[in-house]
Amino acid sequence: MTTTHDPATGTGAAAPAPERRHPRGGPRRRVTTAGLDLRVSPYLYIAPFFILFLLFGLAPMLYTGWVALHEWHTIGGQGDFVGLANFTAVLGQGMFWKSVFNTLSIFVFTAVPQLIAAMFIAAVLDANLRAGTFWRMAVLLPYVAAPVAVAIIFSNLFGNQFGLVNNLLATVGLPEVQWTGSSTASHIAISTMVSFRWTGYNALILLAGMQAIPRDLYEAASIDGATRVRRFFSVTIPMLRPTLIFVIITTTIGNLQIFDEARMFGGAGGNGPVGGADGQWKTITLYLWEVGWRQANLGRSAAIAWLLLLLIVLIGLVNFLIARKIASENGVKR
């Protein structure tokens, strides 16, 4: 997001930018080449991003909005203008709300264990291990694997009748789980895939944050008699707040858009219903896909896309507010 969290000063609010403009108010205001350069070039430097964003971000988004206001067949294209009818149709459907619930539920099942695990792994990596680079690389390996490949393998592991996980459960004497049967079971299975892929990545980001923490703080703490655990909770975690906020925000946005794993889960080799016979693991993006590319109703699909955008903005705002609060507390405490 746009605020900068400077761990050195601990301020979340943006410091006033240094005055770079051509000094004004002289007796004769005159635009020199150098002045023009000073005035325009910063914008030129950031222009590529905004041009690309305009082309590939904003324009498609607005066009999607236009599509959402029409009847629109995926092949046949534009039909009648229907106003907000697509939106009301989507909001009136149980399956949409189910998909919102599924998305949030998978998010919780994923984010919480994943962050705790990432934190733990990062802490272990931060302790001077032998062959540190090797371990760091190893942690990142799952991230390199294509999500679809991961999903296919995990779907096999989580097979209802002949999957490895159920075989293991049966060996230990526990009841087998119908993984594609209930929402909770399928969400746990999908969260496992997502966490498998992202835990290492987040661990490395947290590790980077940890390594930026001045070592003398730890020294001071251990001289004061703090144990390893105490140092972790009283030094590492507070100092890690800005990094944590970044990780939480990216995880949230990523999780709201979960698609590949849910699409492949319970997969029937490119056949069968999207997201379960009862929509048990139909996330919002999956529902969007189903409506647009199975039911061929692109207008309604576009409406879902916009509703998803609103949801992300809403959750982003909440995130932002919480992050700002945490950041300022951070400042006060130090």
Add this chain to the structure above:
Amino acid sequence: MLNRTAAAVAAALVLASCSTDGSKSPADGKIVLEVATFGDWGYAPYIEQWEAEHPNVTVEYETSGGGDDQREKLLNFVGQDSGLACVEALEVDWLGEFKQFSDRFVDLSDPGLKDRWFDWKSDMATTKDGKLIGYGTDIGPQAVAYRADLFKAAGLPSDRETVAQYLGGDNATWQRFYEVGAEFTAKSDAAWFESVQGAYTAMVNQVEHAYENADGTRKDLAGSEVERIFRTVLQHGAEQQQSAGLTQWSSDWNASFKRNDTFAVVLAPSWMAGTIKSNSGEGFVGWDIANVFPGGGGNWGGSYLSVPVQCEHPEEAKDLAAYLTSAEVTLDQAVKSGGGTPSQVEAMNSPKLLPLTNPFFDNAPTGQIWADRAAAVKVVPFKGPNYKKVHDVVVAGLNRVDVDKSQSIDQSWAQVLSELKSLN
């Protein structure tokens, strides 16, 4: 430095992905045609042969995903100017959906090929104004594939002629099929058939107007023949546990063939014989095929090859599609795979086809069986623009009861009706 390399790689990837058109002209001046089918249809040797006769053309054969993937891809790209192969496979369940957009496909009608296919096969791919959007590949008449060893262990007859008679012979009914199922499951740990989806699809394919009226508009399914079939299948499949409770094509379903005691029967269209064999593994012993089908013959599936208008070399593509669907090729495929059901009249009537046997199915006379089964098909079900969408909703309803076991038949049917209501 690393960043710059990464950026260069990314740029190269973007460029590469931009240039995957259906047809393109590489540096050597050769035309490149792509052929895309869902699953491997064994075209590789024939494509090689065709290439040898057309030295200016290189053909790339893509075999990916399932039928639903293929449909999603076509829905996405058919309306656009690129993104598809020059020869794209269509499946009969959603052919009607794409017939609405026949202007996006090259008209393949050709006086020279007029009598190549069974009339009903090419009629299905012909629009009202006489445009042919696909060349027929195969058809899918159904027989009863069964596990002779499990039948024997349960005290049922196990040789294929007696099994056919036991199930009712020429007058086989679904009622009899489920009766024998009850008899079998009482004496065996295995289920009777593999999935409710398979049984339902077989039954619904015997209904001429299942989901849509003759004009393509959707029917109200409350109290319809479809509801009756839905309930019949679930009463026997789920409540009496005659089904193995699997989702067709899922990893569980695939793995179940390797087990010895999961189910005894697959209501198999001719193309399923290959699936049973590859899922079970070459050395698996026990499968056989009985020359019988409940309800008087049935057809499941069968495909077409089409040429989207976005293809830059429609003439060559049409020629290739015509070759791949020629009696010569499809007959050869049937011979090599131990029996099959081409949609070409000449291939189906060929003296080479009838004597074929299939060693995997205990040397069953598959040539004769599939020919008889094809002749027994009496109903050509109407599959219009809504067929596939409605079928998906109903099948999900079946799986809620039989696979997920999360709903009763009544609950699930009520949800089917409400989901159908909100479908567009």
